[in-house]
Amino acid sequence: MTSTTFRVGGDLEVRRLGFGAMHLSAEPGPDRERSLAVARRAVELGVTLIDTAYLYGDGGANEELLAEALHPYPDELLITTKVGVARTGPGGDWRFDGRPAVLREQVEQALRRLRVERIELLQLHRVDPDTPLAEQLGALRELRDEGKIGRIGLSEVTVDELARAREVVEIASVQNRYNLLDRAHEPVLAACEAAGIAFLPWRTVAWGDAGARAEVAAVAAELDATPTQVALAWLLGHSPVILPIPGTSRADHLAENLAAESLRLSPAQRVRLDGLGVAS
Numbered sequence: 001m002t003s004t005t006f007r008v009g010g011d012l013e014v015r016r017l018g019f020g021a022m023h024l025s026a027e028p029g030p031d032r033e034r035s036l037a038v039a040r041r042a043v044e045l046g047v048t049l050i051d052t053a054y055l056y057g058d059g060g061a062n063e064e065l066l067a068e069a070l071h072p073y074p075d076e077l078l079i080t081t082k083v084g085v086a087r088t089g090p091g092g093d094w095r096f097d098g099r100p101a102v103l104r105e106q107v108e109q110a111l112r113r114l115r116v117e118r119i120e121l122l123q124l125h126r127v128d129p130d131t132p133l134a135e136q137l138g139a140l141r142e143l144r145d146e147g148k149i150g151r152i153g154l155s156e157v158t159v160d161e162l163a164r165a166r167e168v169v170e171i172a173s174v175q176n177r178y179n180l181l182d183r184a185h186e187p188v189l190a191a192c193e194a195a196g197i198a199f200l201p202w203r204t205v206a207w208g209d210a211g212a213r214a215e216v217a218a219v220a221a222e223l224d225a226t227p228t229q230v231a232l233a234w235l236l237g238h239s240p241v242i243l244p245i246p247g248t249s250r251a252d253h254l255a256e257n258l259a260a261e262s263l264r265l266s267p268a269q270r271v272r273l274d275g276l277g278v279a280s
């Protein structure tokens, strides 16, 4: 049986089935109260990996929400955030921005918002095509050497970008879109598996077109489970380096998603589900 935990960067142990905080509303009022309750419930249910980003909540509001909900943090909780997407100016458009000064400023802001002295896993939200990769990662390496971040991750990268990044600095995680039905990043997953790098798929709640949907629903019915649980259980069994971060704003969906950890797919069911993936 595959482990329910993973050591990020070789040493930081988390429960593999995590939580993506992007869908939590930070707007004042009842929605915010619900968001705070869902974040707290995630930790009560044993989540030790929560994913956020500077971008979520329009520039830091999601990070602030998590701090309000969960600070002071339990020792075992890893809140990972992402930097590298910024507005062109006040009220301007969002764009990939990996200039060293921008990355440093967003990390400094995240430290303040999350109320921590060090971000244990800091991910580059996107590689900025207009800034040399070595400069972007060099900036993160400096922040790591200063003790402001513990480990460095990437998001939406190719196998080649991952390899080039690893020539500059150790990479502890990769966060790419990947799920039961969309396996375009299978080669990146394989590269992560070979190097012991955590792979955090997003868009994990996916059922696909009618044909795939019917097959997932059939397996779900056989197991007295939901299609979402089947999709998450498939991911957990597909590779030991996969750490899914399903997102929800609802406590019932949160509990449903986390219960996927105890779902056991038979080898025959796994073969049927394997056949649904579209690798490219």
Ligand SMILES: NC(=O)c1ccc[n+]([C@@H]2O[C@H](COP(=O)([O-])OP(=O)(O)OC[C@H]3O[C@@H](n4cnc5c(N)ncnc54)[C@H](OP(=O)(O)O)[C@@H]3O)[C@@H](O)[C@H]2O)c1
Residues within 6 Å of the ligand: 019, 020, 021, 022, 023, 051, 052, 125, 155, 156, 175, 176, 201, 202, 203, 204, 205, 206, 228, 245, 246, 247, 248, 249, 250, 253, 254, 256, 257
């Ligand atoms: N690196 C990147 O570029 C990137 C991009 C997008 C997202 N992310 C990360 O990935 C996390 C997940 O976001 P995602 O966009 O990939 O979405 P996702 O987790 O695949 O799906 C979230 C959506 O599915 C619904 N949902 C969740 N659990 C459900 C369930 N059990 N039954 C039915 N519906 C359910 C949610 O609605 P309810 O709120 O109604 O449950 C929400 O609309 C985000 O929080 C973020 O941390 C990363």
